[in-house]
Amino acid sequence: MSLIPLILDCDPGVDDAVALALAFGARDRLYLLGITTTAGNVALAKTTRNACLIREVAGRQDVPVHAGLAKPLVRAPISADDFHGPEGLGHYPSIEPILGPASSDAINFLIQTINSAPPNTIRLAVTGPMTNIAALIQSAPETARRLQQIVLMGGARREGGNITASAEYNIYADPEAADIVFKSGCNLIIFGLDATHQVRGTRAWVDAITALGTPIAKLAAEMLAFSNALPANLMDTAEPDQLATGAPLHDPCVIAYLLAPEAFQLRPCRIDVETESQLTRGHTAVEFRETVAGAFNANWVSKADAEAVLSLLLRYLA
Ligand code: BDR
Ligand code: CA
Numbered sequence: 001m002s003l004i005p006l007i008l009d010c011d012p013g014v015d016d017a018v019a020l021a022l023a024f025g026a027r028d029r030l031y032l033l034g035i036t037t038t039a040g041n042v043a044l045a046k047t048t049r050n051a052c053l054i055r056e057v058a059g060r061q062d063v064p065v066h067a068g069l070a071k072p073l074v075r076a077p078i079s080a081d082d083f084h085g086p087e088g089l090g091h092y093p094s095i096e097p098i099l100g101p102a103s104s105d106a107i108n109f110l111i112q113t114i115n116s117a118p119p120n121t122i123r124l125a126v127t128g129p130m131t132n133i134a135a136l137i138q139s140a141p142e143t144a145r146r147l148q149q150i151v152l153m154g155g156a157r158r159e160g161g162n163i164t165a166s167a168e169y170n171i172y173a174d175p176e177a178a179d180i181v182f183k184s185g186c187n188l189i190i191f192g193l194d195a196t197h198q199v200r201g202t203r204a205w206v207d208a209i210t211a212l213g214t215p216i217a218k219l220a221a222e223m224l225a226f227s228n229a230l231p232a233n234l235m236d237t238a239e240p241d242q243l244a245t246g247a248p249l250h251d252p253c254v255i256a257y258l259l260a261p262e263a264f265q266l267r268p269c270r271i272d273v274e275t276e277s278q279l280t281r282g283h284t285a286v287e288f289r290e291t292v293a294g295a296f297n298a299n300w301v302s303k304a305d306a307e308a309v310l311s312l313l314l315r316y317l318a
Helices: 014-025 044-058 106-115 131-139 169-173 175-182 203-210 215-228 252-259 306-316
Strands: 004-010 030-037 065-067 123-126 149-153 188-191 264-273 284-287 298-304
Touching: 004 014, 004 106, 004 252, 014 030, 014 044, 014 215, 014 252, 014 306, 030 044, 030 106, 030 252, 044 065, 044 215, 065 106, 106 131, 123 252, 131 175, 149 252, 169 175, 175 264, 188 252, 203 215, 203 306, 252 264, 252 298, 252 306
Parallel strands: 004 030, 004 123, 030 065, 123 149, 149 188, 188 298
Antiparallel strands: 264 284, 264 298
């Protein structure tokens, strides 16, 4: 099986950390061209440090990290440190990694890397606010359309929001960027909360990952355990009478899709982002009827096989 050339844009973040761990581990399936970081869950300096730190724990210093944009396109940054801790990685010690980022110009890295590969070969995974990707589309739209696919975590339909009643965090943090990405004409696979709430790091998962015994498995298990201890994460289910049994693993789903697309069901849809309203800022209007909404612009993940995600974690964190 040939390797999938991949760039991962992220804002680690406890669940981004698990996504990174999975991507770093899947050496037999992914050719990781680079990691780009954005401001999001915590400030850019911290997301970049965290990406470098996770890379070090995974022993993947061969993969360059490039820092991206420090704030959303037009708005002030909004962190999610309630969900990730003040340093972004829960209680994990925020040690300075030995090797830092290769550059602070992620947009240039994206443009150069995508342009130097044959069209339709590179995939882009996005697990944070879409600021870097929107900047890429704005400065080099033809380059962005050379990507084979963008798989991203963001939005919600059935599940409502997790940062406000109407919005999911990654879209809420930079709705103008998300709007640019959804209108880009790129091939988009979208993991909203409807999918990621189906994949939960239960206590049994934490124990199984801890038992692998590797430093990167230990880090991932600590991320899951930190999330599981947050009351907000346990009450995010759409069904108030069914208290969820573990925090959702939002971002690892994006990498799991690249490794095992058969574990997920997709529906073509049209997605538009609310950028005007104060009340519903960042809401994603996801419409499955082309006759109502206009041309489809994305594929919405409607079903996820949680056990398949766990077995990928067990395989690649070992
Ligand atoms: C998304 O928001 C962030 O806090 C997580 O890392 C994830 O990417 C979930 O809404
Ligand atoms: Ca994230």
